[in-house]
Amino acid sequence: MIWQKDVECMERSALQKLQSERLASLVRRVYECVPFYKAAFDQKGLSPSDIRSIDDISKLPFTRKTDLRDNYPFKLFAVPMSAVVEIHASSGTTGNPTVVAYTKNDVALWSEVMARALAAGGATKEDIIQNAYGYGLFTGGLGVHYGAIALGAAVIPMSSGGTKRQIKLMSDFGSTVITCTPSYALFVAEEAVSMGIDPKAFKLKSGIFGAEPWTNNMRREIEERWGLKAIDIYGLSEIIGPGVAIECYEGQDGLHLFSDHFYPEVVEPGGENAVAPGETGELVLTTLTKEGIPLLRYRTGDIVSITEEPCPHCGRTSPRISKVRGRTDDMLIIRGVNVFPSQIESVLLEIEETEPHYLLVVDRVGSLDQLEVQVEVDEKIFSDEIKVLESLRKKIQREIESTLNLVVSVKLVEPRTIERSMGKAVRVIDKRELYS
Incomplete structure (x- = not known):
């Protein structure tokens, strides 16, 4: 289904004309409204x-995530607060989160592009x-919610978690489309099987x-377990969510980017x-069209290729x-949460019993990503009673989980156990093979 055929199938010359008009308008507005x-x-x-x-876009300056943090919280807003109707924020590294604003028109835009996305993924108002x-x-959550309403579909605002209830309502309500992280989709399937329910029995x-x-191998596993088509969706809060x-339901062959609103470059x-x-x-x-916090040439950090065909x-x-296919920085994405090693480092530096050496081990256990934080501790502490070590381990775990808003495991290791490097320290071992 093509929800907005006149736009989604627009001739290239007409699209470039629209992009040019919108870029010129955007540039004037941010120059006047954003110091x-x-x-x-x-x-x-x-x-x-x-x-x-639009060909002049390469003349413009880049915007980086650090620019959003340096202008925390509202200095990049292009409208007065009286025009803002919604605010979202992503996790910070060691300091401020990135904050984004939506006007009424931005929420309408978000609803429109998410309705397009849901339709491309096979959803209809039925x-x-x-x-x-x-x-x-x-x-x-809210992005999908707005899009479903704009499309005219019925949306069940389950949010994440409550897996047994997810399964019950999926069965009772006859859900036909599910939206969640791919790892959670596999977890729900496993839970259904443990309850004696065949995931393929759902609608x-x-x-x-x-x-x-997530990989194409993971896609095949999800499709096999559920008997559905698994569609990849991309977004980031700084741009719209x-x-x-x-991907389209028909092909699952590259992700269609709504370039009448979000102009892409690959550098x-x-x-x-x-x-x-x-x-x-x-x-x-x-x-090209956002009002609350428009961004010029935002460097996403995501490694991709692009085709105009x-x-x-x-x-x-x-x-x-x-x-x-990868990242330009050291950010990890674990169960939908952005995690930077520097966040964990800042926590450890506040705990005097630990050494400034740590290792993050990311793995997929079953269908869910797991993060283990290995931490060197002071020699005197390591040789102390087990209950002292366990108390310290729990303290570190609490502090890290509070910072990340993510469940982690913590393993205390002896001094000088974690390998040293003469160059950049190796802080992360990712065993998930995400980009194969």
Whole structure:
């Protein structure tokens, strides 16, 4: 189903004209309303009048996640607070989170692109969508919720967790589409089997899964267990939330990116030059139509490739990005939560019984990602009573879980156990093989 055929199948020349008009308008607005961008323009000797078409976008400055944190909480907003109707925030590293604002028009935009995404993923107004993404400051739950309403589908706002209840209502209500993280989809299937229920007995026809990287092998496992089509969705809170790009139900062959609202570039990781079509690089996005916190050339940190060829499966003409193949930074995504090693380091530095050496071991146990934090402790503490060590372990675990809002396991190890490096310290061992 193509929900907005006139836009999603737009001729390339018409799309570029629309993008050019929207970029020119955006540049004028951020120059006038956001001091950060005015300073960035002035530093480059740029005037809004220099940006006449979408081809001029390479003249503009990049925006980085650190810029959002440095301007915490509201300095990048392009509207007064009286025009803001919703605020979301992602987790911080050692300090401030990234904060994003939505006006009424932004919420309408979010609803529109998420309705497009749900439709591309096989949903119609006849469907019952069980939304098991988390609601709250995380954008996943509300994004799907708004999109389902705009599409005219019935949405069950389950949020995450409560797995036995998820299964009961999925059966009783006859849910036809499920939205959640892919790892949670596998966990629900396992729980259903443990209850004596065949996951294929449900009425689900498709699942729209995102918020964490996942492989095609994982896709095949989900589809086999559930008997549905597993669709990859992409988004990030800084841009809009979920609804930036999605695979189509017909092809599952690259994620259609709604470039009339979010203009994509793929550049050299850490560099500024565009890569050749089809080559991998860092995805950079510009929010052409957002009001609350519009962003110019935002460096997502996600490694993808892109194709401009129309989709041979569904007919959409929007560009398609590959599944995310890696990151340019050291961020981990664990059960939908962004985790930076520096967050954990900041916790450990506050606990004097520990040494400044740690290792994060990420693995997939069953269907869920697990994070183990190995921490070296002071020699005197390590040789102390077991109850003292256990008390310290629980203290570290509480502090880390409070910071990350994520359940972790903590393992205390002897001094000088964690391997030292002459160069950049190896802080993470990821055993999930996410990008195969």
